[in-house]
Amino acid sequence: MPVGTVATVKGVPQDILEELGVQILLGNTYHLYLRPGVETVRQLGGLHGFMAWPRAILTDSGGFQVFSLNELRKVSEEGVTFRSHLDGSSHFFSPESAMEAQIGLGADIIMAFDECTEYPADRARTKASMELTLRWAERSKKYFEEHKHEVPWNAAQYPVPSTQYPDGGATPAPMAGGNIWVLGTGYSTQSLFGIVQGGMDLELRKESAERTIEIGFPGYAIGGLSVGEPRERTREVVEATLQHLPADQPRYLMGVGTPEEIVEYASLGVDMMDCVLPTRAARHGLLFTAEGKVSIKQARYAQDAGPLDPKCGCRVCQRYSRAYLRHLYASNEVLAQVLNTVHNLSFYLDTMRRVRHSIQLGEESRFLSSVWSRPKP
């Protein structure tokens, strides 16, 4: 899932994302709550209407950003007080208010409010944090069940203002010049996923998984990783946690990873992943190719007439030379960010397509060995 923090995958128009084959985007509740605000998004029909994206969307709970962007946060049983990175204003997220925000944003998949345990943490601290996340998971589910029909595209609860119906209410009107947004029937709601915590402790991970499943969600995420631990430890925790999660429900590993990592975790059984790496690296001129990473800012590419990745079929590799991409980056041109992001997303989505293809063919091992034989970045 490409990350579209404030309802945009930085620099890439939505129709290009569609062409790339993006099936689902991630939005960040923390950022959207601060700007443009939940009420604005709700009034525009939720994120789908607001950002003109008819495909799937997932929002995180806001918890991770509160923990990673806020040094002044204050955690209590009730929730978290934090300061806006935009203007320093004080805000409060509880399981209930995080659900309220995510229902208003109207993504297809939303996440329980959790505490992301810091790394390193001792066993007592890890267990206490896990218990808090479990209590918050129950409160998240309770609020969601009581309010899930308030999602903005649920027409039965939230009739669209009659100004949007030219004939007075019978037919949804075109929004923004032609696109018809199909409104909910009054029966569809979002899906709330639970999040497993437990730090680096495999026993606590098992307990967290089992007790989260007991609460009951249509999908489960593994949170609290990629927080500074060594990569081998990540893999160990992922592998140990996965065996306690139902294989017939989506298993979502949050916040990973490199192309090699997403192949590896998919092979372990992870179904969903999100990461800022392809888009953020693109903005820094770091490009993923079949031949390893390319730092396009390097002078060695200044007169290189070849494509960025000769094996890539994306619109960037089909049209532009490394010399041109290098020039755009060196000149600090906006098109550098646009083209670099399109390519990196294409590389990631291609990787996942190959993973899916490989799974369909039942040839995971052959696929993996071919991946590992490629030069390492």
Added chain:
Amino acid sequence: MPVGTVATVKGVPQDILEELGVQILLGNTYHLYLRPGVETVRQLGGLHGFMAWPRAILTDSGGFQVFSLNELRKVSEEGVTFRSHLDGSSHFFSPESAMEAQIGLGADIIMAFDECTEYPADRARTKASMELTLRWAERSKKYFEEHKHEVPWNAAQYPVPSTQYPDGGATPAPMAGGNIWVLGTGYSTQSLFGIVQGGMDLELRKESAERTIEIGFPGYAIGGLSVGEPRERTREVVEATLQHLPADQPRYLMGVGTPEEIVEYASLGVDMMDCVLPTRAARHGLLFTAEGKVSIKQARYAQDAGPLDPKCGCRVCQRYSRAYLRHLYASNEVLAQVLNTVHNLSFYLDTMRRVRHSIQLGEESRFLSSVWSRPKP
């Protein structure tokens, strides 16, 4: 002609420019000479190959930028010494070196090196400046005639390195992953246009036009306008100058203008115009619509579900709401620049399409009256 200063229309991929119907782009010799440098562009096949743009390109002579960006320039009979805005290094442009640069950049249309007379200027100064431009026009043409076969896509003079020919020289190879660049036959060259100066003095404009025509070029530009004079004066000078320029050759008015102005100048007989206004205004959130200018940053658009311009068929107006465009701009998101620029270019190109259509129908007056009846921005 949209302006693509350093071989990119800021923020817009080339395929979107093609979809918009852009027939010709302008590149700035001054900027390209400084970065990435003429030799780099030449080695990549000229601007067409470098920026992967198979349609037409025009480069200015560098003169205007030297005058507008350089407070420390020093003009002599020989040429102009100036400092780079990038690193302060010292450079020299003469008619000969400006031609050499433009031949290396390989645009389809290139411009004689001229002095853009400052505004205001008295008659003596204006005449002296006009005489200098005339002498430089002769030198520009002389150098061009002697070196025009050195254009990088002229295969007879500049065979493409054999590495680009997989079969050793018979066939042009795909560049950057698939596009075949058709190389010159050895007979095609660029077109060098002359520039009429003469300040705001209609007699000097007439003299400049007649003596530039005497030197002889395949097209003529009107330079030295949009330099701070009142708009009525611009129109007066354009109208007076046009009657001395051959109607069966392209007449190019440099550096204008607003949508209303380009319609007006086209009705006077101008064939070509370039301006940074649509792209620069877009970056500042100023958008042109059939109902006048829209400053998308305004809070009044924060929850506006309607399209930017209900009468516009561009991909931005067809998909996104004003609320979303306002959010992108307020959040300082790169996509704001991309989408705003696409819309403004679409508006300008639509305007020119309507102008051409109107000319074809012989209904200029009817078209103009319908334009003037629209609300003024």
